[in-house]
Amino acid sequence: MRRVDRKAIACPGSLSSSDSEAARERSEARAHYERTPPPKAAYKFGAYKAEDVRTALTALFHGKCAYCEGFYRGTQQMDVEHYRPKGKLSGAKHRGYWWLALSWENLLPSCTDCNRSRTQRLVSLAEDGSVRYIQNVAGKGSVFPIAGPSRAGSQLDDVDLEEPLLLDPTRDDPEDYFRWVVKHLQFPLVASAQEGTKEARRARVSIDVYGLNRDGLVGSRSMLIQQIALEISNIRALLESALELPEEKRARILGLANEQISQLKRHEHAKSVYSTLAASFIQQEMRKLRGEFSRVLDAIFQGNAQASEEA
Structure with a gap:
C-alpha cells in the first residue's frame, strides 16, 4: 500500500x-x-x-x-x-x-x-x-x-x-x-x-x-524481490571487480555499477508494482553494499552529488 x-x-x-x-x-x-x-x-x-x-x-x-x-x-x-x-x-x-x-x-x-x-x-x-x-x-x-x-x-x-x-x-x-x-x-x-x-x-x-x-500475492512479490536481488548481485560483482583493480583503472566498472544502481530506482516509482516493498528491500540491500564497499560506493555517491549540483 x-x-x-x-x-x-x-x-x-x-x-x-x-x-x-x-x-x-x-x-x-x-x-x-x-x-x-x-x-x-x-x-x-x-x-x-x-x-x-x-x-x-x-x-x-x-x-x-x-x-x-x-x-x-x-x-x-x-x-x-x-x-x-x-x-x-x-x-x-x-x-x-x-x-x-x-x-x-x-x-x-x-x-x-x-x-x-x-x-x-x-x-x-x-x-x-x-x-x-x-x-x-x-x-x-x-x-x-x-x-x-x-x-x-x-x-x-x-x-x-x-x-x-x-x-x-x-x-x-x-x-x-x-x-x-x-x-x-x-x-x-x-x-x-x-x-x-x-x-x-x-x-x-x-x-x-x-x-x-495471501499466498498468491506473496508469490508475486517474491518474483519481484528475486529480480531485484539478482540486479543487486550484479552490482556486487562489479564492485568486487573494481576493488581488484588499481584506482586509476576503476572508472569504467564503477560507471557500470553506478548505472545499475540508478536503474534500481525504477522499482521504487509510484507507477511500479509493489513499489513500497521494492523501496524497503533496496534500501536494506544498499546499506549492506555500503558496509561492504564503502570506499568505492562513497566515490560513486559523491560523484552523483557533484553532478546534481552542477546540473
Missing part, C-alpha cells in the same frame, strides 16, 4: 454534475431510505462505476490496486471499491454508508482478491522463521470495523468522528503503519511497524481484512 494524493485527480464529471445519473441516484436513494417503515433492501447504485470514474481511479493509482499495489490491468477488471460500504455492514445492524456511495472521496480501485470476501490461503512466519499457511476469510467485502463507539448512521452524522481500523491510502500514510519482513526471498510479508500501539492495531486489521499476505 502506498500513500496517494487524491487531489492529484479532479472529481469525475459524472459524479459532480447536477444533471448526471449520479445526481438522479442520490435523489432516489434519499427518498428510498426516508421511507416509513424503513426499507429492508438496499438501494442499488450503479453510477459510481461510470467510465470516467474508472479512468480517474486508474490514473490516480497508476493501474494498481489501492490496497496491495498489484496491477489488475490485463488480468482482471478493476473493482470500484467503497472504503465505507454502501449497502450494509458485516456484523452490524447498519444500512451502510449509502449517502457516500457516489462520493469521490469514498471510492478506491481494488483487485478482486482484496475486495471480495472469501476463504483464502494466507502466509505467516512463525517465531522460529518457518513458514505457515492457514485458510481464512479475507477480502474487504462489506467489512468496516471502527475502534470507538461513534459510528455514523445517516448523512446527518459526521464520519470524521469515527475511528476506522482499516487504512485508506488517500487518508493515511501506510509507511506509518507497515514494515516489510523479507527473511526469505520467497516470502516477503507485510507486518505492523509499531507493535503495542493504535497504529499496530490498524495495521493488523488492514493486513487481515484485505488479505495482504
Whole structure:
C-alpha cells in the first residue's frame, strides 16, 4: 500500500454534475431510505462505476490496486471499491454508508482478491522463521470495523468522528503503519511497524481484512524481490571487480555499477508494482553494499552529488 494524493485527480464529471445519473441516484436513494417503515433492501447504485470514474481511479493509482499495489490491468477488471460500504455492514445492524456511495472521496480501485470476501490461503512466519499457511476469510467485502463507539448512521452524522481500523491510502500514510519482513526471498510479508500501539492495531486489521499476505500475492512479490536481488548481485560483482583493480583503472566498472544502481530506482516509482516493498528491500540491500564497499560506493555517491549540483 502506498500513500496517494487524491487531489492529484479532479472529481469525475459524472459524479459532480447536477444533471448526471449520479445526481438522479442520490435523489432516489434519499427518498428510498426516508421511507416509513424503513426499507429492508438496499438501494442499488450503479453510477459510481461510470467510465470516467474508472479512468480517474486508474490514473490516480497508476493501474494498481489501492490496497496491495498489484496491477489488475490485463488480468482482471478493476473493482470500484467503497472504503465505507454502501449497502450494509458485516456484523452490524447498519444500512451502510449509502449517502457516500457516489462520493469521490469514498471510492478506491481494488483487485478482486482484496475486495471480495472469501476463504483464502494466507502466509505467516512463525517465531522460529518457518513458514505457515492457514485458510481464512479475507477480502474487504462489506467489512468496516471502527475502534470507538461513534459510528455514523445517516448523512446527518459526521464520519470524521469515527475511528476506522482499516487504512485508506488517500487518508493515511501506510509507511506509518507497515514494515516489510523479507527473511526469505520467497516470502516477503507485510507486518505492523509499531507493535503495542493504535497504529499496530490498524495495521493488523488492514493486513487481515484485505488479505495482504495471501499466498498468491506473496508469490508475486517474491518474483519481484528475486529480480531485484539478482540486479543487486550484479552490482556486487562489479564492485568486487573494481576493488581488484588499481584506482586509476576503476572508472569504467564503477560507471557500470553506478548505472545499475540508478536503474534500481525504477522499482521504487509510484507507477511500479509493489513499489513500497521494492523501496524497503533496496534500501536494506544498499546499506549492506555500503558496509561492504564503502570506499568505492562513497566515490560513486559523491560523484552523483557533484553532478546534481552542477546540473
